[in-house]
Amino acid sequence: MRADKPDRQSRSPGLRAAHNRVIGARMSIQIKICGIRDEAAMDAAAEAGATHIGLVHYEPSPRHVTLDQAAKLRMRAPSSLKVVLLLVNQEPKPTALAIEAVRPDVVQFHGSETAEWLKVVKENAPVEVWKARGLQNAQTLERAKAYEGAADMLLFDAPAQKLPGGNGTAFDWTLLKGYDGKLPYGLAGGLDPDNVAQAIRETDAMLVDTSSGTESEPGVKDLEKIRAFCEAARNA
Numbered sequence: 001m002r003a004d005k006p007d008r009q010s011r012s013p014g015l016r017a018a019h020n021r022v023i024g025a026r027m028s029i030q031i032k033i034c035g036i037r038d039e040a041a042m043d044a045a046a047e048a049g050a051t052h053i054g055l056v057h058y059e060p061s062p063r064h065v066t067l068d069q070a071a072k073l074r075m076r077a078p079s080s081l082k083v084v085l086l087l088v089n090q091e092p093k094p095t096a097l098a099i100e101a102v103r104p105d106v107v108q109f110h111g112s113e114t115a116e117w118l119k120v121v122k123e124n125a126p127v128e129v130w131k132a133r134g135l136q137n138a139q140t141l142e143r144a145k146a147y148e149g150a151a152d153m154l155l156f157d158a159p160a161q162k163l164p165g166g167n168g169t170a171f172d173w174t175l176l177k178g179y180d181g182k183l184p185y186g187l188a189g190g191l192d193p194d195n196v197a198q199a200i201r202e203t204d205a206m207l208v209d210t211s212s213g214t215e216s217e218p219g220v221k222d223l224e225k226i227r228a229f230c231e232a233a234r235n236a
């Protein structure tokens with residue numbers, strides 16, 4: 001399923017998959033490069049055809065950017081890129097301040113935020129809301145349905161480790177074959193230029209997201225890997 005289909009949320013997963021198989025070649029996957037910390041990486045992502053960049057505002061992460069740095073990158077972002085602000089378990093006031101300072105297109109909640117909390121954010125700010133979920137088994141997939149009506153998209157990632165995300169580990173994508181929820185989903189966790197095409201072919205994800213897989217070391221983007229990731233995703 002791809003985001004540019006207006007009826008995507010009402011289509012059953014079985015029909016969605018069939019739809020992708022029939023016209024997938026004409027529809028484009030959305031590509032997010034997360035952990036952007038400077039303009040060179042942002043420009044490389046835009047030139048390579050990424051649709052989204054992620055700015056991680058989470059101090060324990062090697063990709064952390066301050067609100068000031070995030071706001072500057074946001075202001076200089078090319079119009080082809082949607083800017084995603086990544087937050088982890090922020091209290092209501094810091095969340096509101098972060099959204100006001102950065103003015104992102106999307107907020108990605110990557111902690112244990114509840115559906116009720118996401119609804120409050122959506123009611124108060126003109127942003128798209130994504131909820132990341134670490135996927136362990138069929139039960140965690142089922143529990144993700146709690147975000148229907150609260151989030152615009154789910155982002156399935158590997159279960160949390162040292163960090164809640166950004167650990168460079170993949171999960172068992174076959175779990176997603178059992179997904180029968182109403183929300184569209186994106187795929188994250190250990191994606192890199194070598195496995196992203198397979199991930200797109202084997203799942204019904206509308207977006208692929210990479211952080212570690214496009215770095216030379218934690219927190220340092222590799223521009224060549226960004227290009228290779230986008231090319232592999234576009235050609236999948």
Ligand SMILES: O=C(O)c1ccccc1N[C@@H]1O[C@H](COP(=O)(O)O)[C@@H](O)[C@H]1O
Pocket residue numbers: 034035054056058061062063086088110132155157163164165166167168169188189190191209210211212213
């Ligand atoms: O990138 C981070 O440092 C990060 C920190 C805290 C929460 C999420 C984080 N990143 C997100 O994690 C997934 C997977 O990343 P990876 O490709 O496996 O490194 C992705 O959604 C990032 O946006």
